[in-house]
Amino acid sequence: MTHWSYFPYLLVWALPVIIVQWLVGGRYLWSERNLWPWIVLSLCIYFSLADAVAIRAGIWHFDTTSLVGLWLGPVPIEEVLFYLLTATMIVQGFVITWRSKRS
């Protein structure tokens, strides 16, 4: 069965949300630019480390033929990107909705 590989499938899912968030709430994100990128980066590192534990423990695994082939220890680079993008969507979503009626 032919299907997408993880990397493009991830980008097509996450990037439109991030673009729309910047179009709608860019000014709030820009005014908080000293805060949220650090939260996103911290979450990305934290969840990538947790992911390494889960993969080593055998809780989940990947179809290696659908991966780019870059690994950070046991963690495929796609997973690191996954946590970066999901944290971005959530944190940006909260910053925009929290700030939009306050200021």
Add this chain to the structure above:
Amino acid sequence: MTYADFLLLFLVLPLSVLVIFLRRRLFDQRYLVLTGILMLVALVYMAPWDHLAAVWGLWAWANSQTWGLRWWAIPPEEYLFCVLEALLAITLTYALLTREARKGEAGTFLSRQRRGEAALRVSQDEKGGIPTQVSRRNHLEVHIEESEQEERS
């Protein structure tokens, strides 16, 4: 280690620490409503995407380390992961955003110092029960002073 153990260790545990740290700050209606909505949006946006990837076999979960249930092609633990990740990310952001806001409101060094002194007096007086007139007045004066400063600037 099961998927449930993973959730307890990497999501429930840090969330508990955040909850203990924030305590009463969590009872903010706006925070609670936005968190509920965003968690729901995350869940609804994640599920079809994750399901299709699981059907394709991009990733899979060990049957022996999950509860064995599948809602669509996804174990319930995965839905929990999504919801808890959103909750953790939002709560951490909330903690830091509101901390920043409080710093911003603090104003000049002098007013901050005066407010600190007044707050100290109030807390000392309140240990004995009802705050005294003096401490109330001090508290009020500081606030009036600050609002005057804001008007001037």
